[in-house]
Amino acid sequence: MTASDVPTNGVADPRPPLILASASPRRRDLLARLGVVADGVAPADIDESPLPGELPRAHAVRLAAAKARAAAALAPGALILAGDTVVGAGRRILPKAEDEATARACLALLSGRRHRVFSAVALLYPDGTLREALSETIVRFKRLSDAEIEAYIAGGEWHGKAGGYAIQGAAEGFCGWLAGSHSGVVGLPLFETRRLLQAAGVPLA
Template sequence: MKNTHPKIYLASKSPRRRELLRQIGVDFELLMLREKPPRGPDVDEHVLPEELPAVYVARVTMEKARCAHQVMLWRRLPARPILTADTTVTIDGKILGKPANKSEAAAMLRLLSGRSHQVLTSVAVIHDEHAWQSTQISDVLFQALTEPMIEAYCNTEEPYDKAGGYGIQGPAAIFIESIRGSHSGIMGLPLFETAQLLQQAGIRIL
């Protein structure tokens, strides 16, 4: 299936995902979903009871894609492939969301300190009647963090818009001893998997 419109819609507010798409030369237009009142979010991102991390991140990503597809139709926008993604951090089977305050951020960093955790990023592409999805999982090992390190990091703006309370592309990179998986996936968009999905939707990367 060949797409006659090389541009895609990106349904994400993440600046990191925009940077990563530009890195591989993908032309995109933002298609934003609601996240706040008065009418509430378009996609409910609460974790369901006993929902496993991989199931959760895949479900939320596909719900975003389907919702964005409906928005495209309602607004009578040109039909283009839509890309969505969602990232979650998990340790001991527990999903770590975005910390709401300094106390939550510090608690997350103490939990990650000196241990390995997983970062899961699911990517979905929807176009016409077709949908493609892939979930990438990376293992990240943190060094042991001292309280002054945690305090200093939590005094920055870095932890508060990122799953798990940190971003590999920022100062928290100095906490990471090793990774096994995808650096771009930990940032929020695994480029290998993303390219594969877009090519299935008819978007030529190279």
């Protein structure tokens, strides 16, 4: 979509439309908690493969910025909000699980240990100015039995999720301890997002 596709209802508004560079219902729901409804969505189709030697933190920041720029090409003149969430185990970037084998391997790796979730937010202004923020959350999983992993796999919540789990679902029962942003683990850190939007003059709840 483009910024011109956003209806104005005949009312002049000096603010550019806010476009969310994601089709994720999770991010839309989280944004709504701030009292913000995006004027449109422009899902960014980019290569999310890690660069050689890239660490989880840098990967999240780079992808959020890349998504914002890709969406800007679809909605020129808009204010673009993009985010990316990466699960890291040490220096290792865990994939988004697209099959059961990947999800199972991720859960086995995270079982009984701490890991970090990096959730980056990028806000791209119509003039090309880019503002970024990052939340870092430490999550500790209980030791998972084979039966628990298989039950979670059967539930299907893992599909398309970084690290093979969704904290807002059954996997929250695996989380014995969390330090940081729960919303960041879900997919959009609200504290950081609020600050970026407030600085851009977007009305908030």
